[in-house]
Amino acid sequence: MRNLKGRKIAILATNGFEESELFEPKNVLENSGAEVTVISPASGKIKAWKHGNWSKEIKVDITLDDASENDYDCLILPGGVINPDKLRRSSEAVDFVRRFFEKRKLIAAICHGPQLLIDAEIINGRTMTSFPAIKKDLQNAGANWVDSDVVVDDNILTSRKPDDLDAFNKKIIEILS
Amino acid sequence: MRNLKGRKIAILATNGFEESELFEPKNVLENSGAEVTVISPASGKIKAWKHGNWSKEIKVDITLDDASENDYDCLILPGGVINPDKLRRSSEAVDFVRRFFEKRKLIAAICHGPQLLIDAEIINGRTMTSFPAIKKDLQNAGANWVDSDVVVDDNILTSRKPDDLDAFNKKIIEILS
Numbered sequence: 001m002r003n004l005k006g007r008k009i010a011i012l013a014t015n016g017f018e019e020s021e022l023f024e025p026k027n028v029l030e031n032s033g034a035e036v037t038v039i040s041p042a043s044g045k046i047k048a049w050k051h052g053n054w055s056k057e058i059k060v061d062i063t064l065d066d067a068s069e070n071d072y073d074c075l076i077l078p079g080g081v082i083n084p085d086k087l088r089r090s091s092e093a094v095d096f097v098r099r100f101f102e103k104r105k106l107i108a109a110i111c112h113g114p115q116l117l118i119d120a121e122i123i124n125g126r127t128m129t130s131f132p133a134i135k136k137d138l139q140n141a142g143a144n145w146v147d148s149d150v151v152v153d154d155n156i157l158t159s160r161k162p163d164d165l166d167a168f169n170k171k172i173i174e175i176l177s
Numbered sequence: 178m179r180n181l182k183g184r185k186i187a188i189l190a191t192n193g194f195e196e197s198e199l200f201e202p203k204n205v206l207e208n209s210g211a212e213v214t215v216i217s218p219a220s221g222k223i224k225a226w227k228h229g230n231w232s233k234e235i236k237v238d239i240t241l242d243d244a245s246e247n248d249y250d251c252l253i254l255p256g257g258v259i260n261p262d263k264l265r266r267s268s269e270a271v272d273f274v275r276r277f278f279e280k281r282k283l284i285a286a287i288c289h290g291p292q293l294l295i296d297a298e299i300i301n302g303r304t305m306t307s308f309p310a311i312k313k314d315l316q317n318a319g320a321n322w323v324d325s326d327v328v329v330d331d332n333i334l335t336s337r338k339p340d341d342l343d344a345f346n347k348k349i350i351e352i353l354s
Contacts, residue, residue: 015229052192054230085258085289085310112262119313133262136296140317 005033010072016082019048020162028169037061069099079111094119108157128158182210187249193259196225197339205346214238226257246276256288271296285334305335
């Protein structure tokens with residue numbers, strides 16, 4: 001596996017994130033040498049969602065108030081039907097996402113994570129994928145939606161669902177190496 | 178309260194519906210004399226969502242396979258972040274909604290319920306509201322989104338959230354009376 005030593009990666013999430021879509025990229029990227037920081041508007045711990053129920057918690061490393069895109073090379077947006085629905089209501093979260101885009105840093109979003117890219121208004125004309133339920137919303141925002149395990153268009157990387165995590169993680173590592 | 182005797186109302190929902198957004202219209206409309214039928218792609222019982230957790234169940238009266246828009250005067254679409262996300266993935270559910278629209282029957286959607294109207298492609302140019310999280314998705318689908326407790330445009334009636342239920346129910350009764 002390629003070495004991500006010195007690379008700093010932000011994961012933005014809140015309660016209701018899909019368990020595997022946060023824990024798996026975090027573990028894989030840390031095992032590649034990256035430093036991974038969990039950022040949330042919530043403080044303390046945030047709770048995962050798995051197979052239709054609440055599951056385990058993870059510690060928030062930095063609250064969104066104290067986070068700066070300048071400190072990271074990449075932003076990961078996990079899905080879960082509940083998590084991005086909460087985050088997209090926060091203009092602070094949406095602005096945080098938009099600044100990664102404007103500074104040409106990689107944004108990797110999976111499942112419902114791309115809902116945040118709709119609110120950040122950064123997907124018009126992009127080729128991308130997502131959880132199928134929000135396909136129409138991405139198309140209406142101007143995206144060219146494709147049914148593929150991982151799609152990269154400029155600095156936006158997207159995947160559909162937990163089953164795509166191997167391709168998602170591999171592509172993030174490839175780009176950041 | 179006005180008399181809805183003889184009026185037939187369909188509620189389309191599945192697991193994860195917001196408890197109050199199904200039970201309250203159902204009770205109020207039945208107390209006004211209407212016959213209310215719970216329709217779902219799922220059979221047996223479907224489970225509500227309340228204050229961030231699974232809550233009580235309700236019996237499905239007719240599965241979607243066996244339901245016809247011809248049998249109803251009005252369609253109610255409850256929200257809950259999980260329920261419409263499941264329903265909009267079903268082309269059968271989306272087509273069922275679209276047929277109510279095409280036959281000029283009242284569609285009343287609350288909270289995340291309007292996500293189904295996006296997939297049915299029936300909101301371009303309409304004035305409407307929804308749960309604020311999906312405001313951008315409705316705007317991108319061509320709607321004129323307004324922040325109001327209840328909005329009626331032609332045969333589409335929308336409300337934002339459980340707090341709007343009194344206005345939502347009252348307006349449905351007013352229109353169907």
